[in-house]
Amino acid sequence: MKKNKKHPLISRLSLAALALPGLMQDANAGRVEETYNGDFQYGHYAEGNQRMEVDIFETALSAPIGKSMTASINLVRDVISGASPRYNKANAQGDVKQTLSGASITEQRDAISSGLTYYFDKAALGFGGGFSRENDYTSRYVSTNASIDLNNKLTTLNFGASGAFDIIEPTGREIIEPDGTDFKSSKLRSKTSQQYLLGVSQVIDKNSLIQSNVTFGYHSGYLADPYKLVYFVDQGLNPDVRPGEKFQWAWLTQYVRHFQQFNSAALHTDYRFYTDDWGVNSHTVDLSWHQPIADGWQVIPRFRYYSQDKADFYQPFFGAGQQAQVYSSDYRLASFGALSGGIKLSKEFTQIKSLSQLKFQAGIEYYDHKSSYQLGGNGSGSFDDFSYYLLTASVNAKF
Amino acid sequence: MLTVFNFAFKAMGSPCHLQFYAASAQQANGVYAAVVARITQLEQRYSRYRADSLISRINGAAGTGVKTAIDAETFALLQYSEQCYQESEHLFDVTSGVLRGLWHGGQTQLPTTADIHALLPRIGWEKVQWSRADIYLPLVGMELDFGGIVKEYAADVAASLCQQHGIHSGIIELGGDVRIIGPMPNGRGWPVAIRDPRHPTKTVAQFELKSGALASSGDYERFQLIDGVRYGHILNPKTGWPVAGLRAVSIVADQCVVAGSLATIAMLKANAGLGWLQTLHVAFLCCKNNGQLINSLKMGVK
Numbered sequence: 001m002k003k004n005k006k007h008p009l010i011s012r013l014s015l016a017a018l019a020l021p022g023l024m025q026d027a028n029a030g031r032v033e034e035t036y037n038g039d040f041q042y043g044h045y046a047e048g049n050q051r052m053e054v055d056i057f058e059t060a061l062s063a064p065i066g067k068s069m070t071a072s073i074n075l076v077r078d079v080i081s082g083a084s085p086r087y088n089k090a091n092a093q094g095d096v097k098q099t100l101s102g103a104s105i106t107e108q109r110d111a112i113s114s115g116l117t118y119y120f121d122k123a124a125l126g127f128g129g130g131f132s133r134e135n136d137y138t139s140r141y142v143s144t145n146a147s148i149d150l151n152n153k154l155t156t157l158n159f160g161a162s163g164a165f166d167i168i169e170p171t172g173r174e175i176i177e178p179d180g181t182d183f184k185s186s187k188l189r190s191k192t193s194q195q196y197l198l199g200v201s202q203v204i205d206k207n208s209l210i211q212s213n214v215t216f217g218y219h220s221g222y223l224a225d226p227y228k229l230v231y232f233v234d235q236g237l238n239p240d241v242r243p244g245e246k247f248q249w250a251w252l253t254q255y256v257r258h259f260q261q262f263n264s265a266a267l268h269t270d271y272r273f274y275t276d277d278w279g280v281n282s283h284t285v286d287l288s289w290h291q292p293i294a295d296g297w298q299v300i301p302r303f304r305y306y307s308q309d310k311a312d313f314y315q316p317f318f319g320a321g322q323q324a325q326v327y328s329s330d331y332r333l334a335s336f337g338a339l340s341g342g343i344k345l346s347k348e349f350t351q352i353k354s355l356s357q358l359k360f361q362a363g364i365e366y367y368d369h370k371s372s373y374q375l376g377g378n379g380s381g382s383f384d385d386f387s388y389y390l391l392t393a394s395v396n397a398k399f
Numbered sequence: 400m401l402t403v404f405n406f407a408f409k410a411m412g413s414p415c416h417l418q419f420y421a422a423s424a425q426q427a428n429g430v431y432a433a434v435v436a437r438i439t440q441l442e443q444r445y446s447r448y449r450a451d452s453l454i455s456r457i458n459g460a461a462g463t464g465v466k467t468a469i470d471a472e473t474f475a476l477l478q479y480s481e482q483c484y485q486e487s488e489h490l491f492d493v494t495s496g497v498l499r500g501l502w503h504g505g506q507t508q509l510p511t512t513a514d515i516h517a518l519l520p521r522i523g524w525e526k527v528q529w530s531r532a533d534i535y536l537p538l539v540g541m542e543l544d545f546g547g548i549v550k551e552y553a554a555d556v557a558a559s560l561c562q563q564h565g566i567h568s569g570i571i572e573l574g575g576d577v578r579i580i581g582p583m584p585n586g587r588g589w590p591v592a593i594r595d596p597r598h599p600t601k602t603v604a605q606f607e608l609k610s611g612a613l614a615s616s617g618d619y620e621r622f623q624l625i626d627g628v629r630y631g632h633i634l635n636p637k638t639g640w641p642v643a644g645l646r647a648v649s650i651v652a653d654q655c656v657v658a659g660s661l662a663t664i665a666m667l668k669a670n671a672g673l674g675w676l677q678t679l680h681v682a683f684l685c686c687k688n689n690g691q692l693i694n695s696l697k698m699g700v701k
Binding site for chain 1 (some may be wrong): 471472475476478479481482483486552555556559560585586610611652653654656657660661678679680681
């Protein structure tokens, strides 16, 4: 028989019951982890056409300190190899062709970050910092965040602030172009970034939660990409030149709904709008369905759509007579859209010896970047269309 | 390897059972101790049989002009009581307990209409003065009684406490009211049964419950026979008389406290109770006064 929707009277009584202390466990996200937590993840990212490949190794550990503090540490190593787009040029027929970086390179990026969160009765305060290093790029950041529970923990306000300082020291390698143009420069450059977040999350009822946050970012310094070039028909190749600052805004709203009748499945829907003063506006819609099956198995199909408008100073290349103060042909600043879909499968074991939880997860995601997927379909041209797939496997243990 | 652990204990005047799967006896005993401590705390605070309980202090201050300070939990219980009062056309009234003075066990005669009319002015949730900080019963002899709420609430609290202790598979029963902590390790529900109101050793329904709660209200053991007529313990706050119409009602809902209140409201609605339940689309089992069983459990129970 068809199961009917909950009668409003029952919903009202349930809502009043959920205000009773100790009855929130189903919708409450759960705060202090009074357990030791370890995560190990491996990911393999591969772009089509033998472009970039990345192997990602990640370890995250968290541990309680006393009753009201949690410390965490996160280590990441990326091993990157392959070629990436460098500039575009029009051929004799006027078709735009993309030129990739020459020889295959192998690079490694190591990052470490750690944080400390202190939980008060109705609030939490966190501090963190991180450092990442690769041969030509060093980044340091600090962050702080606070959350305040209101309204019997049905409402949570979140605040965050972070600052980053990056140093870019391009290696001489690959700076000389096949046509002899030499952009060799190992000049030290830097950029600073700051970001602020204001958010609210609201438990609507036992089965649903909505959260929304606004972030504001400001970046200044060297914001260009030292490995990207721009082709001018009149002058040949020039290094990528971008404005010295960038203001950005993003607004993310997420709605989570549990369906008891489908074995406690949950639907997550996210929408994000992003805009910056370089002229890039983007929309992201992300849907995922978290379906518990049985015996700790869970399957999560996911779908995402992304669309962005190009930056004001982007062009695939610059034609005869065209001049510009700032200019870029970086495909990430072009107009395009992307569709991605994936599926994750996990199996959770509970109460094995001293472990309170052991969870294995494997996933695959396919991403397709096409100029024609842009909303309205006025993409910047199909020459930089590409796709990638991402395989992940992880194990999580709680003690 | 998970092992099943069983604990039987007595709380809130009823036999109780806690059954769950845990990794070790040490873990199980820890969880059991935490559950018993929490239920005992609720009992100490809300039992009207204990002179030192918060309820007794509130009742003792009735009509004296002195307000009694309350905490957030009590305030939430008052808000919940208010909701039940509004949803039941004022039949579910936590101040109706004074009537028990007339319908106590063991009596052989019906109370007189005069006795009942003398008590009725002391009943009325709308008279209670309460806020987030304190509560005051304005008339001498008024009484607050969370009896119809706290036992079911305790089952919900106990289940969530078990979950917080890492128990994901278990069931708790407090005097016939059941709350699932989590399904059995094989993913199936726990077998639960509803007793026959007239023959407490027999069951009238049996099914598996994976999540949520089952609570019952009825004239199970608590009734008096006067001149061959059976009078239950559920009293109508407007007439002062025990309700008649339904013998017992059992409800399946997400929370035990909600299941229990719905069952009590259905009983209070007497002959209108069955129709009311049917409009709510809840899973219920209703035993009419003539013994007829109306079972909608197949609908919502897996």
